[in-house]
Amino acid sequence: MPKTIVEDxxxxxxxxxGLGGTGAAFEARYWGxxxxxxxxxxxNIDRSGAVAQGLYAINCYMGTRFGENNPEDHVxxxxxxxxxxxxxxxxxxxxxxxxxxxxxxxxxxxxIMRDPKSGSYLREGRWQIMIHGESYKPIVAExxxxxxxxxxxxICVTHLLMxxxxxxxxxxxxxxxxxxxxxxxxxxxxxxxxxxxxxxIFKPRSVGEGAGRVWYxxxxxxxxxxxxxxxxxxxxxMENRIVLARFKDGYGPVGAYFLHLKTYTQNxxxxxxESNWFPDLQKMVGKAYLDPEASHVSHRPIPTCLRNHALxxxxxxxxxxxxxxxxEAFQDPHLEEIGWHNFLGMTVGQAVLWAATDVxxxxxxxxxxxxxxxxxxxxxxxxxxWCSGPEDISPDEYFWGYNRxxxxxxxxxxxxAVGGTPHAFSSGSFTEGRLAAKxxxxxxxxxxxxxxxxxxxxxxxxxxxxxxxMEHYKIYRNEIVAGSVSPSYINPRQGLDRLQKMMDxxxxxxxxxxxxxxxxxxxxxxxxxxxxEDLEKVAAENIHELLRAWELKHRTLASEAVFQHTLFRxxxxxxxxxxxxxxxxxxxxxxxxxxxxxRDPKTGxxxxxxxxxxxxxxxxxxxxxxxLKAKEGK
Amino acid sequence: xPTFVYMTRCDGCGYCVDICPxxxxxxxxxxxxxxxxxxxxxxxxxxxxxxxxxxAIDVRGYxxxxxxxxxxxxxxxxEKGVIAWxxxxxxxxxxxxxxxxxxxxxxxxxIPQLKDVPGPSKEQRDSQLLYNEPKYIRMxxxxxxxxxxxxxxxxxxxxx
Numbered sequence: 105m106p107k108t109i110v111e112d113x114x115x116x117x118x119x120x121x122g123l124g125g126t127g128a129a130f131e132a133r134y135w136g137x138x139x140x141x142x143x144x145x146x147x148n149i150d151r152s153g154a155v156a157q158g159l160y161a162i163n164c165y166m167g168t169r170f171g172e173n174n175p176e177d178h179v180x181x182x183x184x185x186x187x188x189x190x191x192x193x194x195x196x197x198x199x200x201x202x203x204x205x206x207x208x209x210x211x212x213x214x215x216i217m218r219d220p221k222s223g224s225y226l227r228e229g230r231w232q233i234m235i236h237g238e239s240y241k242p243i244v245a246e247x248x249x250x251x252x253x254x255x256x257x258x259i260c261v262t263h264l265l266m267x268x269x270x271x272x273x274x275x276x277x278x279x280x281x282x283x284x285x286x287x288x289x290x291x292x293x294x295x296x297x298x299x300x301x302x303x304x305i306f307k308p309r310s311v312g313e314g315a316g317r318v319w320y321x322x323x324x325x326x327x328x329x330x331x332x333x334x335x336x337x338x339x340x341x342m343e344n345r346i347v348l349a350r351f352k353d354g355y356g357p358v359g360a361y362f363l364h365l366k367t368y369t370q371n372x373x374x375x376x377x378e379s380n381w382f383p384d385l386q387k388m389v390g391k392a393y394l395d396p397e398a399s400h401v402s403h404r405p406i407p408t409c410l411r412n413h414a415l416x417x418x419x420x421x422x423x424x425x426x427x428x429x430x431x432e433a434f435q436d437p438h439l440e441e442i443g444w445h446n447f448l449g450m451t452v453g454q455a456v457l458w459a460a461t462d463v464x465x466x467x468x469x470x471x472x473x474x475x476x477x478x479x480x481x482x483x484x485x486x487x488x489x490w491c492s493g494p495e496d497i498s499p500d501e502y503f504w505g506y507n508r509x510x511x512x513x514x515x516x517x518x519x520x521a522v523g524g525t526p527h528a529f530s531s532g533s534f535t536e537g538r539l540a541a542k543x544x545x546x547x548x549x550x551x552x553x554x555x556x557x558x559x560x561x562x563x564x565x566x567x568x569x570x571x572x573x574m575e576h577y578k579i580y581r582n583e584i585v586a587g588s589v590s591p592s593y594i595n596p597r598q599g600l601d602r603l604q605k606m607m608d609x610x611x612x613x614x615x616x617x618x619x620x621x622x623x624x625x626x627x628x629x630x631x632x633x634x635x636x637e638d639l640e641k642v643a644a645e646n647i648h649e650l651l652r653a654w655e656l657k658h659r660t661l662a663s664e665a666v667f668q669h670t671l672f673r674x675x676x677x678x679x680x681x682x683x684x685x686x687x688x689x690x691x692x693x694x695x696x697x698x699x700x701x702x703r704d705p706k707t708g709x710x711x712x713x714x715x716x717x718x719x720x721x722x723x724x725x726x727x728x729x730x731x732l733k734a735k736e737g738k
Numbered sequence: 739x740p741t742f743v744y745m746t747r748c749d750g751c752g753y754c755v756d757i758c759p760x761x762x763x764x765x766x767x768x769x770x771x772x773x774x775x776x777x778x779x780x781x782x783x784x785x786x787x788x789x790x791x792x793x794a795i796d797v798r799g800y801x802x803x804x805x806x807x808x809x810x811x812x813x814x815x816x817e818k819g820v821i822a823w824x825x826x827x828x829x830x831x832x833x834x835x836x837x838x839x840x841x842x843x844x845x846x847x848x849i850p851q852l853k854d855v856p857g858p859s860k861e862q863r864d865s866q867l868l869y870n871e872p873k874y875i876r877m878x879x880x881x882x883x884x885x886x887x888x889x890x891x892x893x894x895x896x897x898x
Contacts, residue, residue, distance in 0.1 A: 133852035134869040147759040156759045157783035168883075169876045175883050176890055193892060197866075200883040204874035213819075213843030238814070238821050239840040246846040251853075258761075282761055314800035315778040316740055316760075322779045323760045353803045392896075444836060448823050452810060453740075453782035453799070459808035459827045460799040496866055497885055499892050538868050546863065648775070651761060696896050719897040722890035 106571060107286045108563075111254070114292035115139035116544050118252070118537075119261045119277050120146065120327065122153020123241075123530045124482075124519025125298025126248035127205065127537025128544075132296075133251035135545035143252045144259040144279060144290060146299075146651075147323060149245045153300060154321050155530050159237040160449035161228050161359060162216075163529035165206050166199055170224035175199035178231060179720050182527040185407050185484055187393055187677050187690065189341060189698060191524030192720045193493035193502050198528055202535045206233075209531075214243050229363035230403060231527070238449055244534065258282045261327070262570050262654050264295060264335040264515065269557040273513040274335065276558065278566045285647045287567050293553035294514045294544040298537060301480025301487065301520035302326030302662045304600065306345075307608035307615065308476045310353070317453050319348050319355040320478045323655075328488065328521035329479070330658025333665060336705040337510040338490035340523035340698050340715070342662075343669035345477040346485035347412055347618060347681050351428065352471040356454025358428065360446045365433040369415070369472060371423040378406075381414040388679055389690045408484040412474055412680030416617060419474075426472045430465035440466060476614045477607075477682065479662055481520040482533050485681075487666075488523030490700050490715070491516075494539070499718050506547050508540035511702075514553055516540040524698060573653040577643035593643035596652035599635065603656070606631045607663055611670060612682035621685040625671040632664055661703075664710075669699050672712040740780035740797055741787065743772050747794035754786035754795055763795075788814040788821075816845055 116132045118125045121143045132141050145152055166173045178199040179192050210216050215236035217226035225233040249255055261279035268275075276292040303320040316322050333339060350358060361367040371377045379396065386394045389410065399406050415426055434440045443465060447455040457463075463470055481488035489510040493502045508516050518540045519533030528536060547553065573596075580592040588595055594602075607613055610628025612620040620628075639657055644650040675691040676684045697714040704711070741763070743754075748771040754763040755772060762776040763786050772795070774780060787795045799808060807828040814821045823836045852869065872882045885891060 130852070131869055134855070135858060135863070137853055137857050147761065148757050151757050151759050151783070151785040153759075156785060157781065168880075169878070174888060176888055188896070196883075196885075196890075201868055201871070201875065203876070204868065204871050207874045207877060208870065210842075212849050213841040213845070215839045215842050236838045236840065238838060243841065247849045250846075250849055250851055310800065310802055312800070312802040313740060313777045313780075314802040316780040317782065317800055321759065321783075322781055353800075441836065444825065444834065445838060448810075448812075448821075448836060449838065452784050452797075455823075455825055456782055456797055456799045456808065456810045457804050459810055459825050459832060460804035460806070462827050462829045462831065464827070464832055494866060497892065499894070542868060549863075648761060648764070692896055716894050717896075718892040718894050720885075720890050721893045721897050722888065 106280070108289065108567065109286050110289040110291070111142060112291050113140055114142045114276065114290055115294065115548055116141045116541065117277055117290050117292035117295045118143045119295055119297050119331065120299030121149045121248055122298055122300060122519060123155055123244065123533040124521065124537040125296070126244045127534035128296040128298055128518050128541040129248040130251045131538035132541035132545060135542045139545065139548070141252045142290060142292070143248065143255045144261050144277065145255065145257050146260050146282070148257045149248065149255055150242045153241065154324060155241045156321065157452065158449050159235065159240050159530055160446045161232045161234050162206055162531045163232045163359065164202050164527060164532040165225065165231060165233045166203050167224065168203055173230065176720055176722065178527070181231065181405060183719065185405055186486060186526050187389070187407055187409065188696065188717065189344065189677060190486055190526060191493065191502065192718060193498040194491065194522065194525045196497055196720060197494045197507070197539065198525060198532045198535050201539065202531050205535045205538065206531050209243065212243050212247060214240060228360055232359060232363060234364070236449065240530065256288065259288050260651050260654055261299070261331065263566050264331055265291065265558050265562065266335060267556045268559055268562065269555050272336065273556070274515040275556045278563065278570070280570055280650065282647055282651045287570065289563055291558060293548050293556065294516065296516040296518055296537065296540045296544055297328055297331055297521045298518050299327035299331060299521060300324035301328060301478065302659055303478055305479060305603060305607050305659045305663050306476040306613040307604035309473070309614055314353065317353065317355060319350060319475050320480060324480070325655035325658050326479060326662035327658045328517070329662035329665060332489050332510060332515065332517070332521065333661045333703050334705060335512050335515060336702060337512045337515060338700050338702045339665050340488065340490040340700050341486045341669070342479070342665040342701065343673050343699060344485050344487055344678065345479050345666060345681060346483055347477050348475040349412055349415055349472055350475055351454055352473040354451065354454030354457040355475060356447050356451045360442065361428060361430070365439050365443060367428050367430050367433050369426050369428055371418050372425055373423060377418040377423065378411060378414040381417050385410060385413055385679065388676065388688060390692070393690060409678040409680035415472070416474055416680060420617065427469035428472050429469050431467065431469055434466040477612065477618070479666055481523055481525060482528040484526055486524045486526040488521050489517045491522050501716055502718070507543040508536060509543060509547070514547060516544050573642050573644035573650055576641060577645055580643065593641045594638055595643055596649055596656045599639060599642055599656050602635055603660055603663060606635070611667055618682045619685050620670065620682060622671065625667055629667050632660070632667060636660060665701060668701055668710045668712065672699050740777050740782045740800060741774045741795055742798060744794050744796065745769070745771065747792045748772055749792060751791065753789045753791060757785050757789045759783060759785060784812060787812055814840065
């Protein structure tokens with residue numbers, strides 16, 4: 105049997121140390137100078153999470169220091185991009201703090217490019233600044249390591265521990281070391297989940313090796329959701345999966361290309377196509393959400409999903425592929441260099457692909473495609489836990505004592521874990537970690553974590569559960585001669601393949617052009633139930649496969665929530681992300697709400713509810729729009 | 739397979755095993771050298787390539803869409819604070835060298851130890867401020883934004 109290692113008397117446990125978790129660990133030390141702060145990370149904190157390979161831009165920076173934007177401007181931007189469905193209290197809170205995180209990154213050594221004329225940060229777009237961010241993650245990891253008492257690398261956290269003295273209160277977490285196979289118990293007063301969103305739950309476009317070239321990191325296993333759902337935390341907006349328009353196959357980023365290099369898209373005949381689809385689309389979503397003229401005069405964006413919709417329909421109309429017109433920009437050697445640097449800094453695989461296929465964007469316009477869907481909460485999508493906001497902003501329905509605390513007491517979230525906060529990206533996730541850390545310290549100082557009790561029975565039960573896939577393999581392996589086909593078990597890869605296929609076909613994946621409906625969702629949920637039963641018989645040949653088995657279980661829990669939420673919201677809120685074929689319109693009368701779910705940890709039953717949407721309203725309108733109007737003399 | 743390891747260059751030091759975010763660089767028990775055990779879970783993130791002290795790890799694009807005969811090599815130097823890339827295309831027409839900074843400061847020296855800085859006052863604890871704020875938000879004397887300061891309120895309903 106594996107060795108058991110208990111880490112007791114932790115004040116704050118950070119589960120998952122990407123940008124959210126590192127922000128939490130760093131900040132927790134300031135508000136809890138005498139507190140015991142421990143990090144449990146699945147990989148190596150120096151290169152873990154979605155930013156492991158680096159970034160070429162910080163996509164969330166207000167620039168209030170340079171007089172550029174106010175927090176509410178960003179809230180309005182995120183609101184319209186997500187078709188209204190955001191938590192504006194959380195967004196405003198993130199936006200008013202995010203600049204201080206970025207300024208600290210620069211002090212720590214992160215190279216941020218400057219505009220030589222104005223001295224301000226070099227803007228890629230209204231919210232994006234350009235960085236040489238190959239070492240973004242190692243730099244913020246240094247900060248987290250300096251603050252933490254202990255960093256446990258290579259620990260796959262599988263479950264949260266629950267308090268047995270008070271219901272619905274967290275008490276720590278358990279997991280295993282993916283190298284030694286040891287069982288780890290972390291008893292903690294508060295837990296901040298910084299774990300990631302989910303790649304690889306929908307069947308990818310690629311086959312074989314290329315399945316690794318997912319847009320979001322393959323190690324983003326939806327553990328943020330898996331952990332919190334298992335603990336009974338309420339989730340929100342889990343239907344709001346994201347589909348990305350990216351360079352074909354390599355999924356290289358397009359932000360710098362659109363915004364900085366001023367490249368644009370066209371169909372196979374060299375025609376602009378987006379605007380052709382907007383009149384019909386406007387009938388689907390309403391003028392409040394799609395108004396190309398208003399978007400033209402103001403800086404109001406056309407929502408990401410709606411631009412996807414145009415791309416999808418143009419391709420389905422037989423005028424694909426869609427090309428990114430790079431041939432103009434790349435004639436400028438400086439811009440050409442930026443184009444390549446952009447990949448090397450954050451998606452090396454795209455540079456590898458262009459080198460392999462002899463694509464020189466100077467002489468040909470590369471292809472774009474729409475990706476398979478992803479479930480996460482920090483890009484142009486807001487899946488995650490239903491969390492309390494800050495007391496000075498949040499209305500009663502959004503506030504229960506501690507900023508970024510989920511509906512489970514003492515359980516906090518940051519980054520992908522927090523729902524309703526899209527467009528946080530790296531800097532915003534780090535900021536959310538900081539906010540959660542301050543609140544978690546206060547939670548402990550207020551005595552809310554006193555008297556926690558965890559029985560040996562709970563720990564032993566989890567231990568047995570965690571290592572069961574290895575036991576199962578041991579028992580049934582010799583039933584067959586060799587190979588991977590067994591009547592008594594499936595291996596994690598086989599389970600993942602099955603999950604991806606059912607998500608794709610029943611929940612609106614790429615092979616069905618992102619289409620689903622109530623009937624399909626019911627069939628999908630039924631199939632998911634049997635997969636969950638079979639996952640009781642998932643077999644792991646070794647510790648590495650045990651890691652994959654638990655990642656699969658987390659992905660499956662996240663997928664179930666996606667199914668339930670997609671079923672609940674009877675409208676097509678985000679055309680271009682997914683379509684409810686039986687309700688093909690935006691329905692503000694019934695669905696101008698946030699969807700909130702809870703899975704009962706004892707029975708596995710889901711309950712769904714609607715939560716009201718509050719918007720920021722005020723006399724001060726969008727700063728850029730106001731300036732534009734002033735310039736035009738209006 | 740995305741990353742692979744050259745037999746004659748690898749000495750089995752395990753740096754790649756230590757850093758791989760996907761837990762797929764393992765040591766082969768027969769050859770005592772590293773290899774990629776699960777290519778379809780490799781992101782081509784180059785973390786192992788950058789960490790290898792012998793330049794023994796390289797990347798061959800995903801077989802399902804990338805033809806052979808290309809090369810994207812890298813040397814990352816923490817001391818000098820730079821990263822150097824070389825991209826060669828299959829037909830040889832692209833052969834680019836690209837250099838970028840990775841840090842502007844000596845490694846880890848400019849990150850504060852928050853255990854030792856003056857701790858927060860009760861007033862700060864009860865405020866909405868984080869460490870170094872409000873100073874670090876705007877780098878001037880300005881205060882944090884609130885609904886009041888910006889003339890805003892939260893209102894239920896449909897507003898755009």
